[in-house]
Amino acid sequence: MNSVVLLRAVQDPAGLTVNRKAQKVFINKPALVVNPSDRNALEAALQLGGEVTVVAFGPADPHDDLLRDALAAGAKRAVRVDGLPTDPAAQAAALAKLAETADVVLCGETVLDGDLAQVAGRAAELLGRPLLAGAHRVTAEAGTLNVIAAQGKAFHHLQADLPAVVMVAAHSNAPRYPNGAALITAFTKKNVVEVFTPADLGMDDLLVSMERTGEVFPPERVLGKPVPLAQAVNLLAEQLR
């Protein structure tokens, strides 16, 4: 069983402050981390067993470090595509090229930044494979993929023939931590990350599907003045009764 997992780097939300009044986003501590639900996707892939390939799109810093972390956690192969636009259509095309021979492609279902969660669906369409979204538990047996997926507030048992594309829900499992020795190996070895350019993958014209034109800020919250206890209790009691 070969699986491909897409890892995306996002700004650590702890290092980000938004000032709605000034309509500005301040990055106090620039630090890129793996998108949380992508870590769940990696864990689901490692639990499935077989050979796991981790894929990232972007420059060496910080993506190589994220890939090395994944190698230490148990992935067998790390691939990075450099020079790809941050566009879901372009990323999906690259992912589809890299996952042509894979049995399962796993992506996180939600992406904190940008509109990149759609990459999985687009890749499924390009590869002509079934798409299973909202996966909490992923198992495979004899050419069939079984997924327990969240649909609204309930869970459903979904089944599809392999190969397939799975979108793994955030917090659906506990991502493992790599042990120290594995980390040292992954970070000291040279050339553990294979680097491709879009041209290497045979992608001549890169489809750019969307353009980021600006930022919007929800209206500033109108915050209450401190309320005496009795008044607050009455207010809530009336509202909740």
Place this chain on the structure above:
Amino acid sequence: MDMEALSALMGEDLNAEQFSDLWVVLPDEAALPLVGEARRLADGLGCYVHAITAHDAHCERAFAYGADKVHVVADPLAFARTVKPEFIFLPATLSAQAAQLAQYFKAGLITEAIEVSVDEATRALVGSRLVYAGDYGLTYSLTSPVKVATLVTRALPSHLIDPNRHGEILMEEVSAEPTVRDLGPVDYAPHMGRPLQHADRIVAVGRGLRDEEGWALAQQLAQRLGAQLAGDRSARDLGWIGEDREVAWGREPLAPQLYLALGIRGDTIHNIMLGRAQQVVAVHANESASLLSLADVPVVDDPKAFAQALLSALG
């Protein structure tokens, strides 16, 4: 310059002229406001609004919201592939399937949009979506011949509903083999997080509750309100809540109707998780607690006394 010449100039293999009208995929009644939003945009563009639904019962409601034609078909998503839409709207719950549809049409897609508009000169679809904890949004513009968007229904403005409006009902058929088999609902205990993300009411506790007596009151209050219990790091350190109920970074932001924080000072990470809460009530004895400055109803008082008073007021 007409659209055809523009398409030729842009080297697009799809001819924009082939695509027309605004189409809305309606999986359930909750998605009906999308039709209203489509009507609003279609009036500006001068085009028709088509709704695709699997249920006959939705037709009249769809007309009331502003649909011109309703296509009734067993599999709305498969049928959407057979039409020639200029814009397709789907509810945010179908974002994954919308991505497949967008790729099929080689279209741009904005997922989970909170607002959409159309540039009438270029017919570009402009939409905004929230990122991170919903603290701010990014605006995107789509210029492909077909434009797809999934919309967050509850973020949409309310629309004029005219029960006297009528339209055309078309019964359609489409043959598509489903690739994913749904074997029905199962009992599954999720790893973590879901109770809080889906909770309408949350009672959150922190060290400011002081002792076990305060914690017991909070539990009673949560039970009385039908609320989920949560807490900050201090509550977890005290052994009151487990990891799955800690309001900590990395989770999806919480979006309850009521977030009642008892004795929580509120650090940055805790506070950022509340970006989508509709009402935050914070009770803390110390007026310097940072959560008080973010609350809709801040109360500078003893959280234990507050819990006691609210319990007796609720009876």
